[in-house]
Amino acid sequence: MSKLKTNRLIDSAFKYVGIACTLFGLAMLGIFIGDILIKGLMRIDWDFITSLPSRKASKAGILTAWTGTAWILGLTSIIAIPLGISAGIYLEEYGKKSRLASLIEVNIANLAGIPSIIYGLLGLEIFVRVLNFGGSLIAGALTLSLLILPIIIVGTREAIKAVPTSLREASYGLGATKWQTIWHQVLPAASGGILTGIILALSRAIGETAPLIVIGALAYVPFVAHSPFDEFTVLPMQIFNWVSRPQHEFLVNGAAAIIILLLITFVMNGIALYLRNKWQKKIKW
């Protein structure tokens, strides 16, 4: 066989290796979702969603878990979104050349790579002990806010970067100040991209388990939280707790709760993807 033929053979062989590897990844996702659906789908009914936790697997529900997740989602949004957007604006529009800005930039790259469990240790010392919030919703939300802040900042910066300079110059030309330009021109133009980053960050926050375990969130909370200072549990904690038990019935409960959690995660990611595509199409200045 000539060298040319061998090369052509390798070339087309790799094509099939590539397809096989890609399909393997997708198949894993499929198996994974299929397996969980088979195990848990039959368990989901209205009672499961509206019942308090229980020592009996057949009576246990996820009411405290999903309301806890909703609380965390709300509180984390209130804390992290304004901070993240502000920091993003500062880095992109104001601090371009300053030393502080470049220090913050290196720092954000670093923060994004710190394992989530380390944020848990930070939250345990600062929010749970020093500020004395205990294992409450507010301690959890503050910890998760610090965790997702880098994601929101990076997303905001990317979105602002994509806004053309001509838009800013036109605004300045009409006599607008820097802040007026940012508020009335840059932010509206960048809103799609910023929103994408926020949704992805929040979807990350509601899937986190490790930092919440470390700050002392409880797996068994027999009441629905009424204030940010109440103890809480969230869906991932509830899943972890159920899966850790030896009885098969609790495993089924875990699978059912996973379906709900995955549903929320995938819907959020879907919205983010849709926004990103729409925004990228729109932005042909």
Added chain:
Amino acid sequence: MKLKRTAEKVIESGLALSGLITLLTTLGIIWVLVTESIGFFSEVSIVDFLFDTQWTPLFTQKHYGILPLLSGTFLTTSIAILVAVPLGVIIAVYLSEYAPYKFRITVKPLLELLAAVPTVVYGFFALTVVTPFLQSFIPGVSTFNALSAGLVMGIMIIPMISSLSEDALQALPKSLREASFGMGATRFQTAFKVAVPAASSGIIVSVILAIARAIGETMVVAMAAGQQPQLTLDPREGVETITAYIVQVSLGDVPHGSLAYKTIFAAGITLFAFTFLLNNISYWLKKKYQEKYE
């Protein structure tokens, strides 16, 4: 006019303050880890910590050697990387150099869904599907084992490597490939002798970030790899990683301020040191080679 200018200044300071919070976060993490670790090392000698081969802070016979936790972390991370690097790089090369455009833009977000799945779900999958599957054909696999956790973690970080590497390959100028094709090279030759070497810094960055991610991953190992700190490289056995140990202590009733409480910070600072090092290497590589082709 003057009022306006003051307002502008106030706004700028407010925005800068938000940026400062990220700096405070880092300082806070370092401060917390260091102060609690100082407390730990005033009671346990650093020699014992680094060289003792047993980690039993919760038993009556106490030993504080970090090595078993390190070997557990090393074992699960290595398995994950052995899975994720070949698959991730092949997928990246295939999607970037071979696949039709439509296929690429459909498959990439689907693969990225793998990274969006909460890690507690992967733990469930490792424990209830992968471990029984491994037990069906490998003798001696325990209920909790490093192999299952490592394999699942590997699948989890495939999209990190494939997406970032694919981005690096896509960022290469077209002229590079055209020159190679013009010389009569096949797609395979162009991909592996021109494109991959040219994008190598981006690919290496993606691998380093994936390693850091695997070292810091918690739920998969806590649920599937077990809580037996032992110095072993046998993937069929149960091990305990640094992260799983922190979870184990957090779930128990360890009084604040006790030596056992401080162990999670000593474990935490060890974990932090590794990921900090890897992150900085990747950041430096990215900065250094970023604009090579622009």
